[in-house]
Amino acid sequence: MILDQLPLAGAYNVRWSASRDQRGAFGRLFCAESFAKAGLVSQWAQTNLSRSSARGTLRGMHYQTAPFAETKLLVCLTGRIFDVLVDMRPRSASFGRWISLTLDGALGDGVYIPAGIAHGFQTLSEDVMLHYSHSHPYRPAHQAGLHYGDPDLAIDWPLTPVAVSERDRALPCFSRVTDDLQKERAPQ
Numbered sequence: 630m631i632l633d634q635l636p637l638a639g640a641y642n643v644r645w646s647a648s649r650d651q652r653g654a655f656g657r658l659f660c661a662e663s664f665a666k667a668g669l670v671s672q673w674a675q676t677n678l679s680r681s682s683a684r685g686t687l688r689g690m691h692y693q694t695a696p697f698a699e700t701k702l703l704v705c706l707t708g709r710i711f712d713v714l715v716d717m718r719p720r721s722a723s724f725g726r727w728i729s730l731t732l733d734g735a736l737g738d739g740v741y742i743p744a745g746i747a748h749g750f751q752t753l754s755e756d757v758m759l760h761y762s763h764s765h766p767y768r769p770a771h772q773a774g775l776h777y778g779d780p781d782l783a784i785d786w787p788l789t790p791v792a793v794s795e796r797d798r799a800l801p802c803f804s805r806v807t808d809d810l811q812k813e814r815a816p817q
Contacts, residue, residue: 630657632667632741635730637641637716637723640746641669642730645737656775658704659762662798668699669741673762683755685791689749690715690775690800697771700764701748704739705732710750710755711787715775715803716747725803727782734758747775749797751786774800 631644644680657663660703664671669711679688690713693699731753732738742748744764777784777793779802 630663636728637714638721639743640714641738641741643741654738670764675763675766677761679759681752682755683791684755686752689723689795690747690777692717692747693768693774694773695770695817697765697768698744699712700744701742701794702739702762704760705734706758707762708752708754709733710752710757712740712750713784716749717747722768727784749777751788755787776802778799779803
């Protein structure tokens with residue numbers, strides 16, 4: 630397992646480092662000791678699978694609010710995705726900035742997403758399956774998100790979305806949640 634720091638503080642591309650032989654390959658996707666040594670969350674409260682059958686499916690941009698803001702470890706098991714992270718942490722130098730990376734199930738790619746980051750993805754292939762580990766259980770009262778088509782964020786999705794949930798279509802733009810987040814950013 631290789632941890633590569635991403636441009637948003639605390640976010641990492643988690644790459645599968647495998648031993649290979651005539652049988653195939655074997656390697657770690659997660660190691661509590663390695664994560665703890667790197668200062669990362671190393672205990673998970675919940676794991677989930679996400680499956681999308683159609684190329685172009687879009688999910689996001691999701692996060693949970695305090696006190697249930699969650700860190701996530703996402704691993705692409707099958708297919709390929711365009712993965713997007715938006716920094717929602719008011720005191721972060723990259724507040725409001727987004728980054729993207731492509732995750733490929735054939736490579737066992739993953740991403741470590743710290744608390745305070747909104748996350749979403751678009752499928753680049755058919756039959757995509759993702760494994761999520763969460764630091765906190767899902768709490769419906771603390772679910773939040775941003776609209777995937779927010780013109781101020783201007784996320785450059787690679788495909789025209791073919792499937793988006795009604796919930797995701799109704800999420801607010803970043804500017805609508807900025808006032809509350811800016812109050813958190815102000816020095817106490």
